Amino acid sequence: MPAHIIDGKAFSAGLRARLADEVKGLAGRGLVPGLAVILVGEDPASQVYVRSKERMAREAGMASTTYRLPAETTQAELDALIGRLNADEAVHGILVQLPLPAGLDPHRVVEAIDPAKDVDGLHPVSVGNLASGAPALVPCTPKGCMMLLRDVLGDLTGARALVVGRSNLMGKPMGQLLLAANCTVTVAHSRTRDLAEECRRADILVAAAGRPLMVKGDWIKPGATVIDVGINRLPPEPGQEKGRLVGDVDFDAAKEVAGAITPVPGGVGPMTIACLLDNTVEAACRMAGVERGRDA
Ligand SMILES: Nc1nc(=O)c2c([nH]1)NC[C@@H]1CN(c3ccc(C(=O)N[C@@H](CCC(=O)O)C(=O)O)cc3)C=[N+]21
Numbered sequence: 001m002p003a004h005i006i007d008g009k010a011f012s013a014g015l016r017a018r019l020a021d022e023v024k025g026l027a028g029r030g031l032v033p034g035l036a037v038i039l040v041g042e043d044p045a046s047q048v049y050v051r052s053k054e055r056m057a058r059e060a061g062m063a064s065t066t067y068r069l070p071a072e073t074t075q076a077e078l079d080a081l082i083g084r085l086n087a088d089e090a091v092h093g094i095l096v097q098l099p100l101p102a103g104l105d106p107h108r109v110v111e112a113i114d115p116a117k118d119v120d121g122l123h124p125v126s127v128g129n130l131a132s133g134a135p136a137l138v139p140c141t142p143k144g145c146m147m148l149l150r151d152v153l154g155d156l157t158g159a160r161a162l163v164v165g166r167s168n169l170m171g172k173p174m175g176q177l178l179l180a181a182n183c184t185v186t187v188a189h190s191r192t193r194d195l196a197e198e199c200r201r202a203d204i205l206v207a208a209a210g211r212p213l214m215v216k217g218d219w220i221k222p223g224a225t226v227i228d229v230g231i232n233r234l235p236p237e238p239g240q241e242k243g244r245l246v247g248d249v250d251f252d253a254a255k256e257v258a259g260a261i262t263p264v265p266g267g268v269g270p271m272t273i274a275c276l277l278d279n280t281v282e283a284a285c286r287m288a289g290v291e292r293g294r295d296a
């Protein structure tokens with residue numbers, strides 16, 4: 001039986017509608033959640049994502065400002081902007097789009113952000129809070145993956161989960177979240193031996209390696225839940241202007257084996273932005289001392 005296709009686009013729209021309601025209530029009490037996105041350089045994919053973030057934040061009734069800086073921006077200039085946004089009471093969330101152009105140190109940039117406004121969950125304080133089980137701002141993409149997993153599976157206790165990829169933004173925090181949800185967690189990466197065998201043991205397979213179509217259909221355990229975090233643009237076919245967008249999983253083959261699977265596009269990507277808005281509302285409420293989920 002072919003897999004259930006997990007509709008991240010619809011789930012994201014539902015979450016953003018609930019957030020819009022919540023924001024309306026907050027705005028009525030004078031608290032308009034504010035997001036600041038910083039984009040350095042001209043990476044075309046980043047420009048697309050940043051535009052979506054700004055549009056969806058506005059649609060949810062939030063304040064959103066995007067700072068577009070030239071690729072030649074110095075570390076000191078970037079530090080100064082972050083310092084101003086840290087001090088700005090109308091700004092509750094600060095996100096610096098990654099990757100940064102060469103010459104800018106991503107660790108230094110992330111550490112300059114006030115942890116209370118770290119809606120990407122990348123500051124060492126956020127990372128430490130997540131790892132130690134304290135309330136934390138959680139990175140948006142793994143947070144979105146967990147929402148989809150809970151929606152499909154309910155309780156994840158005891159499941160064997162494999163995360164392929166160990167990035168700070170995705171693989172590492174995903175491992176922490178699955179562990180907190182009582183999964184038995186393995187984190188694999190480009191140097192893992194017998195990756196196919198590791199995959200075949202997984203009840204939950206999260207592919208975040210950044211390699212197009214890397215996970216084959218016969219690597220999937222029958223009935224497994226597959227979350228594909230990859231977004232890769234293939235080279236254009238002759239006569240086409242743009243190449244096809246594919247994930248890290250060979251979707252067409254995997255959907256014949258998996259129990260449930262996310263498509264690309266329309267799976268994890270839209271959840272990332274919804275969770276960014278959720279984190280911004282969360283940060284605004286914490287700063288204002290407002291308890292969430294009451295007036296929504
Ligand atoms: N500091 C930082 N935080 C991030 O969260 C961050 C980042 N840097 N750098 C780049 C990645 C990528 N990312 C995506 C957001 C939305 C979609 C998305 O909406 N995708 C849609 C459309 C895809 C398309 O058509 O291009 C989909 O998958 O259906 C994808 C990818 C956030 N990132």
Ligand SMILES: [Mg+2]
Nearest residue numbers: 165166189190
């Ligand atoms: Mg890797």
